[in-house]
Amino acid sequence: MTQLTPNPDRLFPADPAERDIARRLYAEVATAPILSPHGHVDANLLLENEAFRDPAELLITPDHYVTRLLHAHGVPLGELGLADRGVPSSASGADIWRHFSSHWSDFAGTPVRYWFETELHDVFGITEVPSVESSDRIYAQIAERLARPEWRPRALFERFNIEVLATTDDPADSLDAHRALAADPTFAGRVLPTFRADRYMDPGAAGWRDALTALADAADIDTGTYAGLIAALKNRREYFIAHGATATDTGVLEPTAEPLTTAEAERIHAAALAGTASEADTLAYRRNMLYRYAEMAAEDGLVMQLHPGVIRGHHAPTLERFGPDTGHDLPDQASFTRPLRRILQDFGTNETFRLVLFTVDETVFSREIGPLAGFYPSVFAGAPWWFIDTPAAIARYRSAVTDSAGFAKTSGFIDDTRAFCSIPARHDMSRRADAAFLAGLVTTHQLGEDEAAVIIRDLTDRIPRSVFRL
Template identity: 70%
Template sequence: MTALAPHPDRLFPADPGVRDIARRLYAEVATAPILSPHGHVDARMLADDEPFPDPAALLITPDHYVTRMLHAVGVPLDELGLARDGRPSTADGRAIWRRLCEHWDVFLGTPVRLWFETEFSEVFGLTEQPSPATADALYDQLSATLADPAFRPRALFERFRIEVLATTDDPADDLAAHHRLAADATFPGRVIPTFRADRYMHPDEPGWAARLERLSAVADVDTTTYPGLLEALRRRRRAFAEAGGTATDTGVIDAGSDPLHEAEASRIHRAALDGTLTAGEAAAYRRNLLYRLAELSAEDGLVMQLHPGVLRNHHRPTFDAYGPDTGHDLPAVGAFTRPLTPILRDFGTHPTFRLVLFTVDETTFSREIGPLAGFYPSVYAGAPWWFIDTPDAILRYRRAVTDSAGFTKTSGFIDDTRAFCSIPARHDMSRRVDASYLATLVAEHRVSEEDAAVLARRLVDDIPRTTFRLG
């Protein structure tokens, strides 16, 4: 059995002098409250505040960062608890946990392992590394822990020092859980919705018309016309803002944003409902809607987050059997400078508009995102995301973006996770890596240690507050 004991100096530079500086800078922010302005935790979890289910259902099955890697070494997804063809998995929690323990070594060197080690140790108090030999004892320990009221969602929310947690929600969502939380005087936390209208932007996808209908009901406006859809989105944005939301999010395959004349957009909208849509029309419609979302952001001040460049559901057979978000959304080439020209021409210097650009294509950091954030007052360079939310990629991001955008025009860290218990570990990794980057600047006499300490604090405080208008 090998001890599980995350080192207090983990992720700091190896050079003793630089490490000392990194330690001091990290100490400035190690216990700062967590601002989580972008993520995928379900607000109902906190509203209900029920005990978490078994360890596997909490830690493994819903986390596609974990399941995709086990799948990559040959573990079928149904053995990890995923429902296949609509039938619940027959694997019980203990069996699923054992699979993780058997394959624990395939995570060596990956951020998932580092997050897990911190989470297992600091949240759950485990002291031994997972392995076939320790699997059952660890499972028992985790199960017992989860039964403890101190491990209910709200207790952990407080213990994690989360000040703001943003969820991601469909425009048709009634935000009931958010309202319950806001009305509950016993819960002082701030849980805010994020407006994500992706599912209305693809008139070529099955179910688009049905989604329009649902949205129509919630927004109380006819969405069978294009102006009606825009009005419904506008109303729901207002409802999100009233529920505390400060931002929207959009994940599209590319950042193309050419506006259409209303007549043309209306024509395509009708064609989609009539079933005569072409692929070109669908793309034009999507790009127009991206432009309109920017226009709405300039109008209502909700911060626009943009996450382009991911090919969703790459492996059709897995999608057919297991559904979306099962580990095979995969990155493609990214681009911003050209495709965002229409949006930035019309709103780039608009006083209310704000656009945070995220990418899974690192080449855009120094080539596009940094330069755009370094000119347009509205543009912010989003933190590395998804596949590149890792110690090395965060360093590459800082080294690439700081040159042309400094620190002020970066977004601050976002954890983007549905794994609630990993939130502190993820923010801690980010704080350590930023401290290491700043320590190197100090050691190379590029920034004074005094200025670096100010920057370290700003990166977890006023920078995300300002970027996401958290107040």
């Protein structure tokens, strides 16, 4: 039986002297509370606190990092538990786990492998490497643990030492779960909503009219006009702030922001409702809405997170069958300096405005994001995200951004996950990678070890707490 024993020095430098420094730096933050200011765990998970039903349903099916790579190796998504055109998958949890185990070697060198080794060993006490032979044994061991009270969501929340967990929520959401958790004296954690208003930006997108209707009902404001839409969004931002929100999240293909006159925006809004808006109209409307979201952030102080450069639903047949967020949202080239110039000219030095820039195109870290964060007080360089939240990419990010902006103009780690049990593994990976990077600066005499210890504590706690106004 091959043993699963994560090395205590994983991700640390090979040089013994540098590795010793990394060990000491990591020890400064190894047990620090987790601040997770951007993620996708459902607040109802913690409110209901029901036992997880199945290992595969918990660890594999909701994690598109896992399902997309299995799909790349020939496993159909329907055999991984994803509903096909709304029809639930007939695959059993044990079958899904066998697919995963039989492809364990295909995850070698990926962050998924790192996270799973840490999860399986540290969270579930698994000591055997996944394989075709061990699959059923490991599945049964995890299933047995999930039935125990100490593996329910709230117990794990406490064991993971999560202090703050942000969710991602539509402006029309009632936030009932957040309100109930905040009022529950038996739950000490902070679960904060995040305002995500992407579906109100594009009047050419399917579902835009339905979104307006839902927003109108939630805000009790008519969204049949552009002015009404803006008023309703502001109303719901206030509602989110009252329920603990500190940030918004916005995903766009390209981040150009240009305001329209009210009259022109009203014209396009009416044309879109009538089904006569042109492609040029919808593009102008989207760019105007991005500007207005920044304008609102400069007024109410919600931290604006911006995630451009992703082509959503790249494979249309998969989107039609299995829906969004199923692994085929893929990176595009990104640009920030020119597209954001109008926003930053108007709000870049506004003390209330705060903008965290994320990318899946790491070529822009040194070329654009670092320099922008190195001038504008409002701009922060978001952590490597999605396809580049890997140990090697974290090191490249630190090198690229630190030259222009230093450490304090970065965001702190972002786990960006729906996979609840991967949260501590992801944060541990980031802390180890930062310890390794800082150890390199110490051994090359660019930093003293005492200062490096302060920096790694700041990267783990003070910086994300400050950036996201936690």
